[in-house]
Amino acid sequence: MIELKGKNGEAVQLESGASGFELLKKTGVQDPKGIVALKLNGKLQDLSRPIHEPGEFELIGIKSPEGEAILRHSTSHIMADAVKKLFPSAKVTIGPAIENGFYYDFEYPPGFSDQDLAGIEARMKEIIKGDHPFKRQELSRADALKLFQDKGESYKVELINGLPEGEPISTYQHGDFIDLCRGPHLPSTRYLKAYKLLHTAGAYWRGDERNPQLQRIYGTAFADQGDLDAYLKRLEEAKKRDHRKLGRELDLFSLHEEVGPGFVIYHPKLGLVRAVLEEFLKKEHLKRGYQIAYGPTLLKSELWKRSGHYDHYRQNMYFTQIDEDQYGIKPMNCLSHMLIYKNGLRSYRELPLRYFELGTVHRHEKSGVLAGLFRVRAFTQDDAHIICTPDQLQGEVLGVMSFVLEVMDLFGFPVEMELSTRPADSIGADQDWERAISALDTALKQSGFPYQVNEGEGAFYGPKIDIKLKDALDRKWQCATIQCDFTLPERFDLSYMGKDGEKHRPVMIHRVVLGSIERFLGILIEHFAGAFPTWLAPVQARILPIADRHHNYAGQVADRLLEKGVRVELDLRNEKLNYKIRQAESEKIPFMLVVGDQEEQEQSVSARIRGREDLGKMTLEQLEGRILAEARMPETKSKPTRREVP
RNA sequence: GCCGAUGUAGCUCAGUCGGUAGAGCAGCUGAUUCGUAAUCAGCAGGUCGUGGGUUCAACUCCCUCCGUCGGCUCCA
Numbered sequence: 243m244i245e246l247k248g249k250n251g252e253a254v255q256l257e258s259g260a261s262g263f264e265l266l267k268k269t270g271v272q273d274p275k276g277i278v279a280l281k282l283n284g285k286l287q288d289l290s291r292p293i294h295e296p297g298e299f300e301l302i303g304i305k306s307p308e309g310e311a312i313l314r315h316s317t318s319h320i321m322a323d324a325v326k327k328l329f330p331s332a333k334v335t336i337g338p339a340i341e342n343g344f345y346y347d348f349e350y351p352p353g354f355s356d357q358d359l360a361g362i363e364a365r366m367k368e369i370i371k372g373d374h375p376f377k378r379q380e381l382s383r384a385d386a387l388k389l390f391q392d393k394g395e396s397y398k399v400e401l402i403n404g405l406p407e408g409e410p411i412s413t414y415q416h417g418d419f420i421d422l423c424r425g426p427h428l429p430s431t432r433y434l435k436a437y438k439l440l441h442t443a444g445a446y447w448r449g450d451e452r453n454p455q456l457q458r459i460y461g462t463a464f465a466d467q468g469d470l471d472a473y474l475k476r477l478e479e480a481k482k483r484d485h486r487k488l489g490r491e492l493d494l495f496s497l498h499e500e501v502g503p504g505f506v507i508y509h510p511k512l513g514l515v516r517a518v519l520e521e522f523l524k525k526e527h528l529k530r531g532y533q534i535a536y537g538p539t540l541l542k543s544e545l546w547k548r549s550g551h552y553d554h555y556r557q558n559m560y561f562t563q564i565d566e567d568q569y570g571i572k573p574m575n576c577l578s579h580m581l582i583y584k585n586g587l588r589s590y591r592e593l594p595l596r597y598f599e600l601g602t603v604h605r606h607e608k609s610g611v612l613a614g615l616f617r618v619r620a621f622t623q624d625d626a627h628i629i630c631t632p633d634q635l636q637g638e639v640l641g642v643m644s645f646v647l648e649v650m651d652l653f654g655f656p657v658e659m660e661l662s663t664r665p666a667d668s669i670g671a672d673q674d675w676e677r678a679i680s681a682l683d684t685a686l687k688q689s690g691f692p693y694q695v696n697e698g699e700g701a702f703y704g705p706k707i708d709i710k711l712k713d714a715l716d717r718k719w720q721c722a723t724i725q726c727d728f729t730l731p732e733r734f735d736l737s738y739m740g741k742d743g744e745k746h747r748p749v750m751i752h753r754v755v756l757g758s759i760e761r762f763l764g765i766l767i768e769h770f771a772g773a774f775p776t777w778l779a780p781v782q783a784r785i786l787p788i789a790d791r792h793h794n795y796a797g798q799v800a801d802r803l804l805e806k807g808v809r810v811e812l813d814l815r816n817e818k819l820n821y822k823i824r825q826a827e828s829e830k831i832p833f834m835l836v837v838g839d840q841e842e843q844e845q846s847v848s849a850r851i852r853g854r855e856d857l858g859k860m861t862l863e864q865l866e867g868r869i870l871a872e873a874r875m876p877e878t879k880s881k882p883t884r885r886e887v888p
Numbered sequence: 889g890c891c892g893a894u895g896u897a898g899c900u901c902a903g904u905c906g907g908u909a910g911a912g913c914a915g916c917u918g919a920u921u922c923g924u925a926a927u928c929a930g931c932a933g934g935u936c937g938u939g940g941g942u943u944c945a946a947c948u949c950c951c952u953c954c955g956u957c958g959g960c961u962c963c964a
Contacts, residue, residue: 345959353891355892356958440958441893441959442891442893442958443892443959444890444891444892444960445891445959445961446960446961449961450961451889451961451962455890455960456891456960457892458891460958486957490898490899491899497955499955499956503954503955503956603964605964607962608890608961609889610891610959610960610962611961611962611963612956613957616964617962617963618964621964623964720963722964754964760964761964762964786924788922788923789921789922789923790921816920816922818921818923818926818927821922821925821927823924823925824924824925824926825925826925827925836923836924839923848924850924856923856924
């Protein structure tokens with residue numbers, strides 16, 4: 243007999259070698275069918291596996307994150323089974339659970355189309371009905387190789403050969419379908435109640451574009467139909483908020499085949515939002531001791547060679563010729579800022595110098611990655627380069643982090659942080675990289691924020707902290723980034739006079755807060771579903787007179803608000819109030835101000851707020867107070883920085 | 889760039905078996921002067937993404953290219 247302890251301290255006596263099912267019975271859990279696996283001493287395993295060791299156990303419910311992952315992984319096996327039955331020439335590769343679902347990659351040169359999905363789903367249904375248990379088997383490397391070689395599953399053979407010595411090799415079988423797999427899995431196919439295949443896609447074997455392209459099928463599965471429906475509804479909701487759709491409907495921006503892919507045309511409404519956002523950014527940067535700079539779009543290729551961009555970033559750059567010289571169109575804003583710094587002798591007393599530029603950059607992105615405002619070929623960054631002494635580096639990184647957090651907080655976005663280290667294609671000395679990484683790492687630790695490390699994902703000139711925000715639909719977006727750079731100061735021979743009267747090398751931080759204005763606007767559009775907060779709304783109030791005889795008074799109300807800087811529009815069209823309201827609502831205008839006989843007599847308005855009901859009548863003073871409170875540009879809590887003559 | 893899908897009026901979408909296009913909304917004109925999500929009537933609007941091919945005849949079938957969408961790789 244062995245003793246197992248549950249999470250809540252309950253002890254269960256079990257015969258050594260008994261299965262998880264027996265353990266399940268002994269715990270007397272309410273809904274045994276809702277338990278899909280077991281965690282034994284921290285390791286997940288199938289319910290069917292025998293238990294030999296005492297220790298701690300945890301029952302994994304189908305609705306828990308781990309349970310859902312198991313459910314989805316098993317669903318991918320069942321789908322692979324169905325695909326092999328319908329398309330016997332398809333070769334299986336890998337099929338993991340992912341966030342919100344799963345996929346399975348097949349080598350199947352004819353490719354699957356979305357029409358095939360219904361057939362595959364139907365076949366899956368039959369397999370599920372068969373109530374086949376998932377059976378685990380461990381086998382020797384030689385047996386495993388033979389098994390999959392005989393089946394002609396060359397990708398599985400490659401995977402087995404890649405497994406480290408000593409790692410147990412296991413297969414899972416349900417019905418007559420066997421797959422190389424670590425597990426664990428559902429007890430049987432019947433546990434799968436709610437699933438849906440979503441779409442097909444191409445994907446490279448092992449994610450490398452030099453490898454053959456496989457056919458991927460994405461799907462998802464949930465514990466019950468309700469959860470699946472809720473998820474599908476969320477996808478629908480996301481579709482409704484798609485900034486490309488709203489961009490058209492709200493007349494915000496457009497992209498044109500005749501202009502070129504990835505080049506955004508701002509319509510006046512989004513132009514206004516952008517202008518307000520940029521004003522906000524300028525204020526916040528000035529407040530924090532940044533100085534505004536501007537550089538040209540074209541710089542001679544010689545300069546890009548010096549910076550390393552020509553050798554390491556050329557495939558993303560555009561070049562052009564002027565007279566005898568080749569010029570590069572800037573993909574980053576740093577070079578001009580380097581030249582500002584170099585324009586004179588610098589003293590340690592001047593540092594840190596923080597150059598801020600709303601700089602428009604052009605990058606040659608692959609055609610397949612372009613998407614609305616999210617991924618474009620020309621975009622404007624709220625970019626800055628901080629040049630400081632090595633001693634100041636840590637503090638500056640922390641300063642940028644708190645800047646980003648304050649701004650994200652103001653918009654109401656939660657954030658996540660990531661640290662990216664040295665990539666394969668990079669420049670600079672090892673020791674500089676180490677110093678830079680440790681500077682960022684220390685700053686992160688000091689901030690107390692949890693973070694994840696992405697090995698080899700840094701920029702070619704230095705490591706970076708990426709800050710990702712989460713929007714209203716819980717989707718993550720890369721916006722802010724803080725990059726540490728020792729090599730550009732080296733390449734441009736930047737220096738400053740130290741206290742000791744010697745020349746020293748400064749370090750540099752590249753950083754953006756919102757990142758790309760285009761991307762950030764796209765995120766805002768989706769986050770707010772097009773209903774911008776009043777301070778950003780292109781039109782803040784619209785005045786809706788009931789009949790022609792109220793036009794004069796409507797004009798007076800408009801003038802009064804206009805004088806206070808409110809963005810007001812008059813709807814003097816010969817239409818019924820209902821029509822005007824409907825239109826103002828669909829244009830997401832925050833304040834709708836109805837004026838008729840009563841209002842004119844009382845010198846008031848009847849206000850309606852977007853998405854809500856009638857607020858009732860209010861005097862013009864009340865109205866002004868209310869609108870101005872919402873229309874004022876918000877500010878982060880940081881106090882302005884003093885400036886001294888160095 | 890690669891895999892798959894897709895492209896008809898400003899927008900959303902019909903268009904059968906191949907016989908050169910239709911609706912709603914938006915627009916314009918007129919009537920209506922109206923109290924919290926669409927007043928009525930009339931008019932106008934399209935080189936069916938591009939170029940080529942098959943055919944007596946192509947929005948429809950085939951090929952090319954371009955754009956877009958979903959992914960892969962990449963990324964702010």
